[in-house]
Amino acid sequence: MATSITQGGQAAPGAKVGGQVGRSLPRLEARAKVTGRAEYTHTMRLAGMLHAKIFRSTVAHGRIKSIDVSAAAKVPGVYRVVTADDVRKVIPSPYYGPAFHDQPILAIDKVHYVGEPVAAVVAADPHVAEEAVQLIVANYEELPAVFDEIEAAHNKTLVHEELKPAGTFADLKHLKGRKGTNVALDFKLRRGDVDKAFAEAAHVFEHTFHTQKVLHLPLEPFASIADWNESGVTIYSATQGPSFVRTEIARLLGWPENRVRIKVPYLGGGFGAKLYIKMEALATALSMIVRRSVKVALTMEEQFYTITRHPSTFRIKTGVDATGRITARKCEVYWNGGAYADVGPRVAQKSGFTASGPYDIDNVWVDSYALYTNLPPAGALRGFGIPQLVWGYESHTDMIARALKLDPIEFRRKNLLREGRPQATGQIVREVQLEAVLDRVAERLNWGKPLPAGTGALRRGRGVAVAIKAVIAPTTSVANLTIAGDGSTTLYCGTIDMGQGSDTAMAQIVGEVLDIPAETVRIVPRDTDVTPYDMGTLGSRSLYHMGHAVRLAAEEARAKIKAMAREVGEPEGSNIPLPDLFKKKFGMQAGNIVGTGTYKPDYVPPDPATGLTDNVTPFWMCAASGAEVEVDTETGHVRIARLVTAVDCGRPVNPKIVETQISGAVLMHLGFTMFETMHIDAGQVTNASLADYKIPAMLDVPQVMENEAVDSHLASGPFGAKGVGETATFCVSPAIANAIEDACGVRLTSLPLTPEAVFRALRVQANAPLEDEE
Amino acid sequence: MTRTISFSLNGEQVSAEIKPHHNLVEVLQREFNLMGARESCGQGMCGCCTVLVNGEAVSGCLYLAAFVDGAEVKTVESLAEARTQALSPVQEAFIEAGAFQCGYCTPGFLLMTTQLLDRYPEPDEDQIRHYLSGNLCRCGAYPEIVDAVKLAARKRKNPRPA
Amino acid sequence: MKFTGDIWLNAPRAAVFAKLRDARFFASCVQGVQDLNEIDGDHYTAVLDTKVAYLKFKFNVMVEVARVDPPREIEAKIEGTPLGIVGRLTARSLTRLTEDDGATKVSYEIDAALTGKLGSLGQPVLRAKAKEMERQFSERMRAAFAEPKSET
């Protein structure tokens, strides 16, 4: 079959050249995934590999008095039982973490949460290791523990005696060596004069909102395999950030980075869980101790003790003038970071930039605190704190509109940030389609027409929410691209395809620049020996940052093709097929053209005192959601009749994948909104399994779900694109809560919106609160 | 306590040395290098470990390997045509409908969909949702999976000329 | 998990208090206690052997009498480590005795927490078990103080 391919010979029949960006190309790795052949770390095996199982703390906060491993060590087949003492012999200072070097590979002296790794058993047979773990006995002297974020902010119970910032982030430096506090970051934003504005406001509203502890729950649990020897270590890992893992492991070992090699197969989901160090440091330490390759693969249950989303308390106060303009907003946010900071301080800071919402407000005050508590650590989860904040500010915004008897959409429209206006940080807002996403949602909900209120016990209602996010900056991505003597193209980039389709999108960008079909581009599996630096696959940053790096690499290659053509005497504008060009230059099928690209956007760090800056982000993401619900007022059950989401993702590079990113994000957050919650008793997660922690399944999908990317083009984006992985998560929760109030008049201020929570609120409304038994 | 089990695996007669406490997924992975069925929740709730035993879908993580002695076992690796490796209509439909993201749960959904269509060649939306309600996809590709099932039903009804 | 309850006993408070302070008597009222070992007047170890259907749980238990206010209150701390499974049972109990017309009301408050594998195993199951033990405890107590003419 004839195709118009001029470069390379690998094009699939029918593959089209040109117009690569904007194609709904199926995922490049689709075949591997539908045949069951795609490789994941959790199922990977190396010859001679041993398995490790982890013994975990049963105390939320305590001093380790003794660990008795003798019975475990005697189990036939046990290779070695390892505690922190053994780890310190090979890694003298075994603390890691992106913001604070606070997390030990295995607990040292103290344990800080129930589930913390205390010892590990290594055996050839994982069943044997698991059995031996049950025989380890640890004795603790229990210490007072703190679980609640507000208590942690004011309480004298301290999780860590001294704070140890990692040195990576300037705004944490002042916390170095600080004692007597659980505050791991205190971000402040001060704009205008909120107190004066509140005093002058016609109306002032104040509410407090809570979010619960929820889990990323990728279906592939955490897994790493380390293969160490004196000359270097190779780590196979389910990680979203191989470059970070490499740097951090090198630091722990005191080695240069080039002796640390991180290889990443496909990821069975990530959602922010598989960032920074997770199992990699433990696997490395164990491999050093037993001098064999060691695999640490967690069970689903163990994921609950590894990393979660931040629970939060959000106090928000808003002043509104007589015309319905918001004049001031004060936000106090407390992030429950658990026992180790992980990336919590970044979550607190980056989300703090937009805590006041997508509104044009002259007077803004934000205090955002990352707090240590004695719970499993919290990190980033698809939205980097934004969904928790939007839950608060969009519920609050709706409550204001209702109180002032203003149409919720009109009230929002009146206050939305417009092009050219300063956002709370001071950065002038450009290229964010706030009005468009809100308009599209309103239109799809038929907002102009009244909704029938329902019959009998079933009451219907609808609600909307709109939100903004500043993408994570400043961060670096590097990409390399080679063209072989036959013209075929290979891309080396560290972005991890964990299901979001980045490989396909990057190939489309290469294809667009080089004018070749995207499916002919090979993406090299992630391997830090081969693939260059990337800050991490997180925060919807990849398509923009890595997308630019890939574009630059491809453009450089394109320029080199032209130069080579000139060099071999081709006339200007020659369309010589690449294999011929190489042959002409090297005399045979030989040689390479290599392009490279590095991208790091500009950034001006916020002033530490005011949080203000004129360049906090290279682009803004935004979304709106709308929900139509039916509440069974006799039981509190809520049926989602329709769920509509519109996002601004710039120009979609792959419209089909964008659509699935939107619906996937919405469905994940539908779970966080309606039922997902980690139940915790005395620090112990009591529903640490999929039997008791339910996530959305097929029958939970709303009958009508509509998703849309509005017309948009980001001039500074690669071919007009913005990232989209998180965007659709923002507004789901408040849209549904707002719809519930519209339906039956009750307002919920804590997630999840379970039937019992709705029912209890209805009873309070009816002046007959439900009395608890026992 | 080691015992030998013999069974048909993806059409081939095989045997393996196992212990009574080994489950089917670990034996498929360890002895036969078949990684398509994979343990995730470990409780039969997610469907990532779906395997067909004597034509019925089971959760391989809750199934003692000893119980497949003499049985006929099929995994996702059997869906593509053995000789040509041509994809089955269900596999094709999943690709075309964009019915997966990370792919970890996909083998389970493919096997369950194949079963569904064997039983109900033209399932309605309600049948699809109920049949697949015990398979979890954290990426939330459910709407696309429903599309894929419908597309696969059409493909199976009107096979492409070879 | 919190448990509270009252047991009425047909005996004067001082007598009930004395019995409760007798570790051997006390242990005999708790289902499954074996190998009671007195370390000193305020510290005891024992093995608690309990089962839910065919699931057996065996704990090494350490009891500390934290505070005694004779004949009114006894406060105790209980710590249990299960054998062969990672977990931990911690409980604090407060027992108050009040006398009314020659009879004594024993009011107890127990706040228990289970961590480790046990904690995520199914609180309702263990709560049901604890309730059963609680029922037996009060029966055995009442039996011990029962007079020929028992209460209704």
Added chain:
Amino acid sequence: MTPFELLEPASLAEAIALLDPEDSSVRPIAGGTALMLMMKAGVFRPRRLVSLRKLASLNSGIAIGKNGALSIGAMTPLAAVERSAEVARAAPVIPRMMRRLSNIRVRNVATIGGNLAHGDPHMDLPPVLIALSAEVGVVGPDGTAERRVAIEDLVTGYFETVLAKNELVSELRIPPQGGSRAVYIKVTTGSAEDWPALGIAVALEAEGAMVKSARVVISAATERATRLKGVERLLAGTSIDEKMLARAGDAAADEAECISDVRGSAAYKRELTRVHVGRALRQALNS
């Protein structure tokens, strides 16, 4: 999971002989879906498992007697019951309920006998079978003598049944239902495929709105599936109207011993009971 001995006897007598009346680390295993969960969680470490898969006498399949009574061999997988035309005719409530019982893979493997003998209060099957007045045949060491146990008497608490450690469920029997109409309502408070927070099963024999007899069963919210006999008495011989439905709901809420867990507080489950008993009765009446 820890190692154990797995035996696969071919005769019932042999199987029973291999069980140990004194040793709870010896258990029979049928489909094994529930037992595997216990073993994987590390709370059950069997010394020996006795597989019932090769016992022809427990694999008698599904039969319908002359009088319309159903008998189902203990080793029949739930899926076979779900798909059985006989069952659908004799007790249509069963296939309707099965559709949301766990998931297809579990239903393909889990057996009727195993499901009942497991004694988990969150199961959907026991309340329905209690409403249908079903019973099981139980065989023990004395060989042929079979005792009969009504499903409502089978389970005594969490995972506890009246079965001795060397007794096996051999068969499930569901008596002819006559004109009785049965309904099961499964209430979940998490995802739709969660285990029930409450199950209400109702079997109603009525002429028009006049109730001859009613069986009302609550499960999941309580420690075991239990008949609400007060509600049954209230309904018997009365004519059901909206007022009576409300009274029945109130009576059920008073009678049920609800317990708190991650699926909801006892107080809330009581309110769910109040509402859903009425709804189940209305559905049964209108079916």
